[in-house]
Amino acid sequence: MLYSRNRGLDIRNLTVEYQGGQAALKSVDLFLPEHSIYTILGPSGCGKSTLLRSIAGLIKTYHGEISYNGKALHGQDQVLIGLVPQNYGLLPWKTVQSNIRMAMRISNSGTLTKQQQEQQITNWLESMGIADLAHRYPLSLSGGQQQRVAIARAFAISPQIMLLDEPFSALDAITREEIQRIFLGNWNSLPTTTLFVTHDVEEAILLGEKVIMMTSNKEDPLIVMDNPLFSIKPEEKRDSEQFFQLSKEIRKVMQEKW
Numbered sequence: 148m149l150y151s152r153n154r155g156l157d158i159r160n161l162t163v164e165y166q167g168g169q170a171a172l173k174s175v176d177l178f179l180p181e182h183s184i185y186t187i188l189g190p191s192g193c194g195k196s197t198l199l200r201s202i203a204g205l206i207k208t209y210h211g212e213i214s215y216n217g218k219a220l221h222g223q224d225q226v227l228i229g230l231v232p233q234n235y236g237l238l239p240w241k242t243v244q245s246n247i248r249m250a251m252r253i254s255n256s257g258t259l260t261k262q263q264q265e266q267q268i269t270n271w272l273e274s275m276g277i278a279d280l281a282h283r284y285p286l287s288l289s290g291g292q293q294q295r296v297a298i299a300r301a302f303a304i305s306p307q308i309m310l311l312d313e314p315f316s317a318l319d320a321i322t323r324e325e326i327q328r329i330f331l332g333n334w335n336s337l338p339t340t341t342l343f344v345t346h347d348v349e350e351a352i353l354l355g356e357k358v359i360m361m362t363s364n365k366e367d368p369l370i371v372m373d374n375p376l377f378s379i380k381p382e383e384k385r386d387s388e389q390f391f392q393l394s395k396e397i398r399k400v401m402q403e404k405w
């Protein structure tokens with residue numbers, strides 16, 4: 148499928164200051180084309196979550212502009228944003244299935260019949276390998292299982308923009324690789340405009356069409372690295388020379404600028 152590269156999420160001169168604090172973000176510029184997925188790496192405290200929360204509309208007071216397809220993002224009711232926050236954001240008093248159902252209702256996936264909606268919930272749960280958890284409550288699940296539910300929920304609402312804040316951090320290495328593959332498969336079937344924050348260099352390369360690096364100096368512009376590996380099959384990426392080269396480049400920036 149071909150998409151226009153002029154459309155997308157456009158962040159210009161974004162500055163965020165928390166009350167009484169210093170700037171958490173300073174003059175950030177980033178353009179994410181529609182239907183692209185960029186990963187973000189940066190040292191702890193550089194403002195990655197703040198960036199996602201600002202785009203999600205959870206931080207209301209910022210300077211600068213955040214627009215989507217040419218219009219201010221937060222004035223547009225019809226732009227649906229799926230956020231997977233670090234704490235998963237699941238309602239503890241609702242079952243897994245009800246958490247997803249409720250998100251679909253609020254986001255008004257309203258053109259679906261009840262039966263279609265239930266089928267979608269089952270499909271997304273199955274795609275994340277957690278269909279058997281449908282009737283469990285979030286607090287009875289492991290961190291990794293809750294992360295999968297949060298991701299299934301984000302896909303289920305068919306958002307135009309998806310924001311993920313270290314969504315695989317609670318997974319062991321083997322499960323993480325499996326989920327990365329499943330996630331990418333899901334993303335390819337629903338290529339939502341996506342920003343994916345991670346602390347893991349390999350993950351950033353495996354999932355990102357470009358890798359965005361934030362640095363500890365808030366005056367520095369974001370570093371945008373092209374990822375020639377993006378279209379290669381996931382199982383072939385890790386062993387390629389380009390993978391090795393790109394991780395070397397990223398680690399160099401980490402050493403110099405983190």
Ligand SMILES: Nc1ncnc2c1ncn2[C@@H]1O[C@H](COP(=O)(O)OP(=O)(O)OP(=O)(O)O)[C@@H](O)[C@H]1O
Nearest residue numbers: 165166168171189190191192193194195196197198
């Ligand atoms: N609610 C808040 N009130 C005041 N300061 C905050 C608040 N949330 C974050 N900060 C500060 O803003 C800066 C950026 O925080 P943020 O959580 O965005 O960083 P991060 O890059 O996501 O960090 P991490 O990788 O550790 O999750 C930090 O200095 C943090 O202490």
